[in-house]
Amino acid sequence: MKKTKIVCTLGPSSQTVEQLVKMIDAGMNVARFNFSHGSHEEHLARFNALKEARKIAGKPCAILLDTKGPEIRTHDMKDGAIALETGMIVRVSMEQVEGTVERFSVSYPELINDVTVGSRILVDDGLVSLRVTEIDAFNKDIVTIVENSGVIKNKKGVNVPNVSVNLPGITQKDADDIRFGIKNGIDYIAASFVRRASDVLEIIKILEEENATHIQIIPKIENQEGVDNIDEILAVSHGLMVARGDLGVEIPTEDVPIVQKALIKKCNMVGKPVITATQMLDSMQRNPRPTRAEAGDVANAIFDGTDAVMLSGESAAGDYPLEAVQTMANICVRTEQALENQDVFKLKQFKQDITEAIGRSVGHNARSLGIETIVAATSSGHTARMISKYRPKSNIIALTFSERAQLGLSLVWGVQAVYVEKPSSTDAIFTEADKVVKELGFAKSGDVIIVTAGLPVGEAGTTNMMKLQEVQ
Incomplete structure (x- = not known):
């Protein structure tokens, strides 16, 4: 019996009942619905397909709604993209403009109040790095210098490492999506960009209003602030997701494995489930077999003590969604066999309960x-x-x-x-x-x-x- 649980993101590659039955049989335990993409109609069709598939398979498969969260994105660029060269001066505007190499805007107009001279603004998972050189309050611009050449396209994600941004815990879209999910029988909410316990409490309030407190909240730890406030976040949550994608942009790449181990250990100590996510079998989006490093990544997360491992693009939009689930399940079972030869029964944090x-x-x-x-x-x-x-x-x-x-x-x-x-x-x-x-x-x-x-x-x-x- 496979003991580590597998979370699969659903998408164009995994939305037919027939495919979902095969994935459940291969080891999928939880289906993730990513509300950063797709309409309610698309998600409803997948909800219904999953419910039909688990009935046919005769096995449980839970529904996890992953919120878009309070993210910062670029607005649209002239001709869809701008090419920046190292050393260029570019202004980041707090007023919406059509982006050019001289000036583009972002979706969070308060950013100018959060950053300081010396802060870094990273665009598109850090592919373009901008360093703040001046705050031009009069023109509502952040003046930056380009640290590395690259292309910025429409609606790309923006990160500001080591800066405490005053974004809301959840957006109106998140609240609407959660209410939609409640009506359609979700079991878990993966809350994106959680920074503090109050972000989780906002979701709890919605669940209480909708008489849906059975739904479990799994905050995604994606930034330094979330890492710093981990104890208060975990205290009000049902578990955690180690979301290594944005986390690896917000904190140094070399720190990600250390943080992963620390977060897993904290969850293990209090008996709350933890999901390790992002790029676990990434090459299987296009290849039928994973790299050896990816196999090691999945195994090491299990050795660390993760409850669940997750597939993202591999199952949602890849060429080999079923093979990715089968491969992940095989790695899980083999690693668990190795764990049985170790004594993993350890005294954990213990309550008088x-x-x-x-x-x-x-x-x-x-x-x-x-x-x-x-x-x-x-x-x-x-x-x-x-x-x-x-x-x-x-x-x-x-x-x-x-x-x-x-x-x-x-x-x-x-x-x-x-x-x-x-x-x-x-x-x-x-x-x-x-x-x-x-x-x-x-x-x-x-x-x-x-x-x-x-x-x-x-x-x-x-x-x-x-x-x-x-x-x-």
């Missing part, structure tokens, strides 16, 4: 007794998360009593969630556990499994029991 104490004990006993299968009966999914936190070698089967709870475990390492009717008693849970592990092929009669549940049966937050059970 009964469910967590049970989760810790389950992991410890499974390890000590060599038990291969753990069954957690869980209403909210919290018990399964607390067991996963301790990374036991055992398979973790979560018996969930709603499809919502089942899909809500799609990012959690090592957990296979199964939707069952809510049992009427603890004896019914034990019987159901036997039935499910045998049906899934995780145990046979005579094997010993661990079952954990709570009294009263089926109530969230009541996990208080662990049983060593011989399968009948």
Whole structure:
């Protein structure tokens, strides 16, 4: 059983029901819908295709809505592009103008108040670097010198490393997209460009207004401010995404692997899922096999402790979307086999919480007794998360009593969630556990499994029991 979860971005290469069924069968656990692109009509068609595909496949596959976020972009250029040469002086205007080599504008008019002389403005993932030499407040221009030659096209992303920008936490478009997603059954929100806890709280407020607090918020850490405020962000979130694309523009490239490891460790310590994203199998957009470095990148993220790995352009617009999922799944399984030979059961940050104490004990006993299968009966999914936190070698089967709870475990390492009717008693849970592990092929009669549940049966937050059970 593959324990690391795979997130696939959907797009033109992955939008038919037939293709999505194949991707789910190959190992896709979560489908990412990137709301930086596409209309609501396009996304609705893909939502419906995915729901049909998971029905046909007979497997859960959660929906993750990735917000566009409060980004800064260039406005349109004359003839669609301008070519800048090193040493040129170019003005960045706070008033919308048609861009030329002398002057172009950006979508954030307050930028002039955030940057100072010496700040750098990076355009198009850092391909063009501009250094601020003067603030011309009268003309509402930032005067810059071009540090390297390059072409700037329409609507390209703009980054300002080490500058605290006063953009809103979410935009009106984000709020509209989130409400659209809620109506269509999303399970996760990946919140772009989160800088502080208050950005997450803005999304929580929308979820509360829409009676949708079951939807989990996964902030994307994409800038230095997000890294600096990571503890306060994680405290109000359900997990994190290490979004290495923009992060690698905002902070030095050589710092990205260090930050990746630190963020994964923080999530592991508190038992919240973490996704490692961007360029994992990038060359597979055009090639049927990955580079060796890419295979190592996926494996090393798993060694770091990531819960999930993600495909972006590879699955959305590449030539080999299915092969990319299959390749990623193969790397996951092989790396997990290597991990089984290491002792990854470590004491994590521990709260005075009964469910967590049970989760810790389950992991410890499974390890000590060599038990291969753990069954957690869980209403909210919290018990399964607390067991996963301790990374036991055992398979973790979560018996969930709603499809919502089942899909809500799609990012959690090592957990296979199964939707069952809510049992009427603890004896019914034990019987159901036997039935499910045998049906899934995780145990046979005579094997010993661990079952954990709570009294009263089926109530969230009541996990208080662990049983060593011989399968009948």
